[in-house]
Amino acid sequence: MNESTAPQSEHRTVLLRGGEVHSPADPFATAMVVERGHVAWVGSEGAADAFATGVDETVDLEGALVTPAFTDAHVHTTATGLALTGLDLSGAATLPEALRLVRDHAAARPGDRILLGHGWDSARWPERRPPSRAELDEATGGRPLYLTRIDVHSAVVTTALLDLVPGVSGLTGYEPEAPLTAAAHHAVRAAAYGAVTPAQRAEAQRAALRRAASLGIGSLHECAGPDISDEDDFAALLALAAGEPGPRVSGYWAELISDEKGARRVRELGAVGAAGDLFVDGSLGSHTACLREPYADAAHTGSAHLDAAAIAAHVTACTEAGLQAGFHAIGDAAVDAVVEGVRAAADRLGVARVRAARHRVEHAEMLTAGTIAGFADLGLTASVQPGFDAAWGGEDGMYVERLGADRARTLNPYAALLRAGVPLALGSDSPVTPLDPWGTVRAAAFHRTPEHRVSVRAAFTAHTRGGWRAVGRDDAGTLVPGAPADYAVWRTEELVVQAPDDRVARWSTDPRSGTPGLPDLTPGRPLPECLRTVVGGQTVFMRPNE
Numbered sequence: 140m141n142e143s144t145a146p147q148s149e150h151r152t153v154l155l156r157g158g159e160v161h162s163p164a165d166p167f168a169t170a171m172v173v174e175r176g177h178v179a180w181v182g183s184e185g186a187a188d189a190f191a192t193g194v195d196e197t198v199d200l201e202g203a204l205v206t207p208a209f210t211d212a213h214v215h216t217t218a219t220g221l222a223l224t225g226l227d228l229s230g231a232a233t234l235p236e237a238l239r240l241v242r243d244h245a246a247a248r249p250g251d252r253i254l255l256g257h258g259w260d261s262a263r264w265p266e267r268r269p270p271s272r273a274e275l276d277e278a279t280g281g282r283p284l285y286l287t288r289i290d291v292h293s294a295v296v297t298t299a300l301l302d303l304v305p306g307v308s309g310l311t312g313y314e315p316e317a318p319l320t321a322a323a324h325h326a327v328r329a330a331a332y333g334a335v336t337p338a339q340r341a342e343a344q345r346a347a348l349r350r351a352a353s354l355g356i357g358s359l360h361e362c363a364g365p366d367i368s369d370e371d372d373f374a375a376l377l378a379l380a381a382g383e384p385g386p387r388v389s390g391y392w393a394e395l396i397s398d399e400k401g402a403r404r405v406r407e408l409g410a411v412g413a414a415g416d417l418f419v420d421g422s423l424g425s426h427t428a429c430l431r432e433p434y435a436d437a438a439h440t441g442s443a444h445l446d447a448a449a450i451a452a453h454v455t456a457c458t459e460a461g462l463q464a465g466f467h468a469i470g471d472a473a474v475d476a477v478v479e480g481v482r483a484a485a486d487r488l489g490v491a492r493v494r495a496a497r498h499r500v501e502h503a504e505m506l507t508a509g510t511i512a513g514f515a516d517l518g519l520t521a522s523v524q525p526g527f528d529a530a531w532g533g534e535d536g537m538y539v540e541r542l543g544a545d546r547a548r549t550l551n552p553y554a555a556l557l558r559a560g561v562p563l564a565l566g567s568d569s570p571v572t573p574l575d576p577w578g579t580v581r582a583a584a585f586h587r588t589p590e591h592r593v594s595v596r597a598a599f600t601a602h603t604r605g606g607w608r609a610v611g612r613d614d615a616g617t618l619v620p621g622a623p624a625d626y627a628v629w630r631t632e633e634l635v636v637q638a639p640d641d642r643v644a645r646w647s648t649d650p651r652s653g654t655p656g657l658p659d660l661t662p663g664r665p666l667p668e669c670l671r672t673v674v675g676g677q678t679v680f681m682r683p684n685e
Contacts, residue, residue: 150175150176150676151195151196151676152172152173152174152175152179152193152194152195152196153172153173153174153194153195153196153197153198153676154170154171154172154187154190154191154194154196154197154198155170155171155172155173155197155198155200155205155628156169156170156171156184156187156197156198156199156200157169157170157184157199157200157201157202158170158200158201158202158203158204158205158628159200159202159203159204159205159634159655159656160181160205160618161204161205161206161207161618161655161657162181162617162618162619162655163617163619163655164181164618164619164620165181165182165183166654166655167183167655168181168182168183169183169184169187170182170183170184170186170187170190171205171618171626172187172190172194173624173673173676174676175676176623176624176675176676176677177620177621177622177623177624177676178618178619178620178621178622178623178624179620180620181618181619181620200628203628203629203630203631203670204628204629204630204631204634204658204667205618205626205627205628205629206355206599206603206618206626206627206629206657207357207603207604207616207617207618207625207626207627208355208356208357208358208386208603208625208626208627208672208673208674209354209355209356209357209576209602209603209606209627210356210357210358210359210360210564210566210602210603210605210606210607210609210616211351211356211358211359211360211565211566211567211569211574211576211602211606212359212360212522212564212565212566212605212606212609213360213362213415213501213522213524213566213567213568214347214351214359214360214361214362214566214567214568214569214574215291215361215362215363215367215368215568215569215570216343216344216347216348216359216361216376216388217332217335217340217343217344217347217368217372217376218257218287218291218368218569218570219343219346219347219350219569219570219574220342220343220344220345220346220347220348221255221257221335221339221343221570222256222257222258222570223343223346223347223350224342224343224346225244225254225255225256225257225343226240226241226244226254226255226256226257226286227256227257227258227570228240228241228256228257228258228259228286229257229258229260229289229570229573230258231258231259231264232263232264233264233265233266234261234264234266234268234269234270237259237264237270238270238274238275238278241254241256241270241275241278241279241284241286242278242279244256245278245279245280245282245284252283252334253282253283253284253285253300253331253334253335254279254282254283254284254285255284255285255286255331255335256284256285256286256287257286257287257289257291257570258287258289258570259286259287259288259289259295260288260289260424260537261288262424262531262537262540263537269288269295269318270286270295271295271316272295272296272297272298272316275295275296275297276297276298276299279297279299281297281298281299282297282299283296283297283299283300283303283331283334284296284297284299284300285300285327285328285331287328288318288424288425289424289530289571290422290423290424290425290571291422291570291571292320292324292421292422292424292425292427293318293319293320293324293422293425293427294318294319294324294327294328295318295319296319296327296331300327300330300331301327303330304326304327304330307323307326307327308323310322310323310326311323312324318425320421320425320427320442321421321427321442325366328367329369332368332369332372333369337375340372340375341375341379344375344376344379345379345383347569347574348379348380348383348385348386348388349385349680350574351385351386351574352385352386352672352674352679352680353669353672353680353682354574354575354576354669354672355576355577355627355629355667355669355672356386356574356576356672357386357387357625357626357627357672357673357674357679358386358387358388358389358606358607358625358674359386359387359388359389359566360388360389360390360391360415360522360564360566360606360609360610361373361376361377361388361389361390361391361415362391362393362414362415362416362501362568363376363390363391363392363393363410363415363416364391364392364393364394364415364416364417365393365394366393366416366418367393367416370408373390373392373408373409373410374408374409376388376390377390377409384674384677384678384679385674385679386672386674386679387625387674387675389411389610390408390409390410390411391410391411391412391413391414391415391463391465392405392408392410392412392413392415393413393414393415393416393417393418393465393467394413394417395413395417395445395449395452395453396413396453396456396457396460396462397452397453397456398456399456399459399460401413401456402456402457402460402461402462403460405462406462411463411610411611412457412462412463412464412465412499412610413453413457413462413463413464413465414463414464414465414466414498414499414501415465415467415501416467416501417445417453417464417465417466417467418444418445418466418467419443419444419445419450419466419467419468419473419476419477420441420442420443420444420467420468420469420470420472420473421441421442421444421469422469423469423470423504423531423537423538423541423542424531424537424541426439426441426541427441427442428441428442428469428470428473428504428505429441429442429443429469429470429472429473429476430470430471430472430505430542431470431471431472431475432546434541434542435540435541435542435543435546436540436541437541440470440472441470441472443472443473443476445466445476445480446476446480447476447479447480447483448480448483449480450466450476450477450479450480450481450483450484451479451480451481451483451484451487453480454480454481454484454493454498455484455487455488457496457498458484458488458492458493458496458498459488461496462496463496463497463498463499463610463611464496464498464499465498465499465500465501465522466500466501467501467502468500468501468502468503469502469503469504469505470504470505471505471506471507471510473505474500474503474505474506474510475510477500477519478509478510478513478514478517478519481493481498481513481517481519482513482516482517485517490516490517493517493518494517494518495518496518497518497520497562497608497609497611498517498518498519498520499519499520499521499522499564499609500514500519500520500521500522501522501568502522502523502524502527502568503521503522503523504523504527504550504551505546505549505550506549506552506555506556507549508555511552511555511556511559511561512559514556514559514561515559515560515561518562519561520561520562520563520564520605520608520609521556521561521562521563521564522564522566522609523551523553523556523563523564523565523566524565524566524567524568524571524572524579525551525553525565525579525580525582525583525586525598526567526568526571526572526573526575526578526579526582527551527568527571527572528550528551528582528586528587528588528591529572529578529581529582529587530572532547532550532551532586532587532588533587536587538550548588550588551586551588551591552590552591553583553586553591553592553593553598554590554591554592554593554639555591557593557597562605562608562609563597563601563605564601564602564605564606564608564609565579565580565583565598565601565602565605565606566579566606567579576602577658577660577666577667578666579598579602580595580598580599580602580660581595581660581662581666583597583598583601584598584637584639584660585660585661585662589639592639593639594636594637594638594639595636595637595638595657595660596636596637596638596654596657599657603616603617604616604617623675624673624675624676625673625674625675626672626673627669627671627672627673628669628670628671628672628673629658629667629668629669629670630667630668630670631658631667631668632658632659632664632665633656633659634655634656634657634658634659635656635657635658635659636654636656636657637657637659637660637661668682669682670682
């Protein structure tokens with residue numbers, strides 16, 4: 140791609156030509172004009188000649204693909220950055236390997252007040268158990284260590300870190316020889332992150348935003364809250380994102396509110412909603428998702444943090460204040476509680492008013508026909524993570540271990556959600572699964588349960604326009620005149636149309652259908668490589684010339 144080495148500015152007029160532009164305005168477009176931070180024109184190569192002398196810069200795409208930038212609808216930015224800059228155990232294949240990585244990390248960071256790590260998953264290890272406290276004490280030389288499971292709903296820690304949290308042994312979720320969950324986990328996490336210096340935090344946040352930009356992500360939804368991070372972390376991230384070129388950040392603060400005073404406090408924090416990880420339950424991997432029936436490998440049904448009455452009160456207060464509400468709900472009992480609570484709010488305020496607020500549910504993995512119908516009726520957005528199925532689905536995955544084969548096959552029914560008219564917004568829940576937008580689209584299109592698959596086009600739309608819609612913006616996430624110039628340029632192979640129904644795919648590739656193609660995401664094929672990411676007309680990432 141031949142281009143100026145100077146970054147694009149939002150005030151410059153730029154003509155991109157000689158490629159493929161993914162736009163509903165013209166399914167055969169090869170060129171685009173960007174002016175004052177917005178898309179000004181999309182069209183054919185011949186028509187582009189009329190603009191060539193009146194622009195500040197011309198970019199020869201050399202056949203590259205231009206698409207809307209992705210929106211990752213569920214991210215924990217600081218935690219993502221700490222995983223990128225610190226100890227990441229997601230690649231550890233055995234318990235001894237994980238302990239070796241802990242030992243090496245401790246040796247390499249002798250001056251750190253606290254050691255932080257993420258990503259262990261004992262369900263994948265032959266030992267089938269997490270590291271013990273004694274093993275971690277030995278590996279760290281007795282230093283404080285906080286090490287989250289891959290789902291971030293439980294953690295193992297050293298004795299030195301427990302010593303920094305008086306009374307932790309009396310909190311729910313504390314077990315002497317088991318990972319910490321619930322209140323004990325929250326207390327220890329607060330102590331661990333409280334030891335992170337502002338400089339370390341800024342380094343981590345910049346690392347996460349740089350990684351996102353390098354992957355063609357133009358915006359992300361930060362899912363924060365008092366049980367996840369703290370107000371200083373949230374405010375620092377929003378300030379950093381507003382003050383430096385990079386992806387846009389829409390912040391959610393997961394705190395229950397009951398009146399306008401609570402809604403005002405959420406707005407004063409800079410949040411777009413009292414939503415995100417407002418926990419109705421936990422996670423399947425940590426046995427804390429709330430189920431109707433017991434786990435297949437544990438004699439209990441998980442943890443319930445909010446009931447339908449609390450959910451109804453929160454949704455009512457948010458709707459009356461003109462604020463978006465939302466919840467973290469994974470297990471079927473938790474999703475039941477959300478639908479029941481939102482319906483109770485709708486009965487009080489009117490369905491139309493609740494639908495207009497576009498409240499959202501994070502994860503929403505264990506759905507039934509009834510709860511899917513409830514989502515559709517109440518206008519709930521399903522903010523989902525296809526990477527979960529890629530990581531834990533399949534006949535021998537963690538889902539089957541936790542739930543048994545029959546229940547596991549019901550998880551993450553994306554096709555049924557779309558058929559019902561439920562809006563989807565795709566994300567990663569990074570660092571739970573990595574920032575990987577094309578991999579996320581692939582995971583939705585090639586779901587491990589075939590009946591839940593959706594077309595690449597539908598998944599792509601949910602990962603671009605769907606994310607904007609989830610924050611109440613219908614004018615973005617697509618390359619049409621007037622839309623924000625948030626786009627990415629990709630090196631990729633031949634464009635195709637992929638859909639679960641072969642008849643749809645055949646018709647969509649017919650020129651008469653006017654369906655723009657997308658990269659071939661068949662598993663095993665290389666994913667597109669991001670060459671440039673632009674946000675509001677300003678370049679925030681450019682791959683160095685090779």
